[in-house]
Amino acid sequence: MSRLESLGRAARQASRQLAMLSTTAKDQALLAIASALEEHAPTLLAANQKDVAAGREKGLSSALLDRLLLNDARIAGLANDTRSVVALPDPVGVEIEGRVLPNGLRLSRRRIPIGVLGVIYEARPNVTIDVAVLALKTGNAVILRGGSETLHSNLALVRVIRQAIEEAGLPKDAVQYIEDPDRALVAELLQLDQYVDMIIPRGGASLHELCRKQSTIPVITGGIGICHIFVDQTADLERAVDIVENAKVQRPSVCNALDTLLVHHSVAKGFIPAVASRLQQSDVLLKVTPEVEEILQASGATIRRDIAGPDDFDQEWLSLTLGVRLVKDLDEAIEHIHQHSSEHSDSILTNNFEHATRFVQAINSAAVYVNASTRFTDGSQFGLGAEVAISTQKLHARGPMGLEELTTYKWIVFGQGHIRP
């Protein structure tokens, strides 16, 4: 039995114990984690310092260094986030439906934990706490594999978690970490289908791709958002400028940020120079079709821009770049989105009821908006209380995943000696 197999086996064992726990017992373990984080802050900061120093030596950018940094305020934040999960309702044990069949069998479906989660993530130590806490709240065991840049921080965090939950009476193997940096272990984890029930990648497109390709365990893929806003001819154009700016500029590095702006040709002459002038304030770079360029030139716009290349409408920009094109009508907008969207978040700005209805009907993205910024696709914005991941695949969960999406169900059947005729 390989080391990973014994880790998987221990996780499965722990998950069986977790599945039997009351909400109170799980919540007490979470409170113990929160206190332990505060108590062990000096140890955590010392471990984190090693990662930061190594990162500096490796020449990581200051943005990346900031992502991996822990300080007192951030540790307090992690502890408080943990306490706020305690306040969320526990989905486990809920009866989804229950009825008596004609033959007298009493049938119900009850929410249960999924079992063992495998979570593969990149350089952010807060994910270690987030994921462990959400998994424990829903009675799941978790096997973590973080980025090498945060190894010391992650190991210290996992030690604190394991000790805290053990003292709270939970099996410490409910939370385990793959320490060995060997990348082959990721491949091995993805094939550990005997012990792991779900893989959640949290990182860029290539990580999701790797998981989808190599895993024999169901994977929640997501995280890639090629997002659209269509400005219809009846849109409130002043609000439209605000919405486009918000969707593009407020946090350009995330998956629900705007990538492509589609403008109805009949409002383009007024709208495009207005939105360009606003976006110029944030130094946005436009990738425009020749028609759009013509309008910009005619208006004397000075925003930075290029003529869009053939792939520019298939980009998740993750930066202050925006594709812009005209469409002749709603159908052309829908067709463009069907062809280029990653089915994450797409929005129509319109005051035409029929157009709004048809857009909502035709666009089957995880989140479809009318008259709002795409930036709202987010677990806390949607009121889920917590976000495990954002799914852009269609099975099990779509869009922001909360606690309920970390559960499955079983059918429970009560008979009185029933046999099938």
Next chain:
Amino acid sequence: MSRLESLGRAARQASRQLAMLSTTAKDQALLAIASALEEHAPTLLAANQKDVAAGREKGLSSALLDRLLLNDARIAGLANDTRSVVALPDPVGVEIEGRVLPNGLRLSRRRIPIGVLGVIYEARPNVTIDVAVLALKTGNAVILRGGSETLHSNLALVRVIRQAIEEAGLPKDAVQYIEDPDRALVAELLQLDQYVDMIIPRGGASLHELCRKQSTIPVITGGIGICHIFVDQTADLERAVDIVENAKVQRPSVCNALDTLLVHHSVAKGFIPAVASRLQQSDVLLKVTPEVEEILQASGATIRRDIAGPDDFDQEWLSLTLGVRLVKDLDEAIEHIHQHSSEHSDSILTNNFEHATRFVQAINSAAVYVNASTRFTDGSQFGLGAEVAISTQKLHARGPMGLEELTTYKWIVFGQGHIRP
């Protein structure tokens, strides 16, 4: 673009049209299929005759030949089954939840079709109709790949379906079939993640294994049932004999049939000879532990039996074979099931409330029974109206999958110019 890619692309295109259809339009297409099956019965029977003749030449068993046979009565059955799907409620369009967020955004989740289903199945022509009809009812396009033994029948059926739905105004590419018998096409289908949203294998363990290993598309695995009944010390032993007989004998070749019988040691002396004598009437072969053998010998039982080998409690027998062992208490029964169950269907026979409760809590199989036969794990028995597959994995769906499990959802967000602060 390969042939399979253009097929996938056509399916995606068709799925977009299907997603916009009303229930009435979809139901009319199903009624058209039902009538067309009856109308074209002679053509279908002629095509089926080719498969039957080829099967005879290949020396297929009479059981297999019977599985692939169509006759007038079976075609009438297919037509009637199709009409009964019309009567089922359409899950598409249902709002799962809807509320207004504190910032005034109106948020809801709406059921939508999954999109394009890939279904790989073995030699039974009725699956072609079943799957196409359930997919169309839920607005999904489907790419079918049946076994080579029924190729002529399947092609004839698909031709009838395509013509019928086209006449009813649906895109005929909503139902497509991979004709080329080359097995490499299955591998290609499993990687067609750009166009196919879900793979449903319907066949034996090796097909499910292949799909899990090779697919980059989410797969619904299932179909393998290592099912247990635990006879507790307070069980009604007369009923227990009936239940065990029903679970083992009524249809031994299916996944919800009983594989292993666990008996509380304190009732073993009375119960084991009684159940053995009943099972002997159906010529069941027992695989028993030495303790069980001792009881059988002492009682003078003459049922066929072997001492169980090391793997005999990890078998899905699919035949009139049954593993039997004693356990010292409920905990040991639970432990055995945790170790050996495929998490399909497991049952406890008991009159002890605490034991029933604990078994239901501890066993996380897709279906957990108290005082009933495991044979009820079935879409029609559970009142789902239709069964697409039985899932034993934990994501998306567990146990019998009905129409609702062929849908996903999208989040719909209505704003009035909302931007994220």
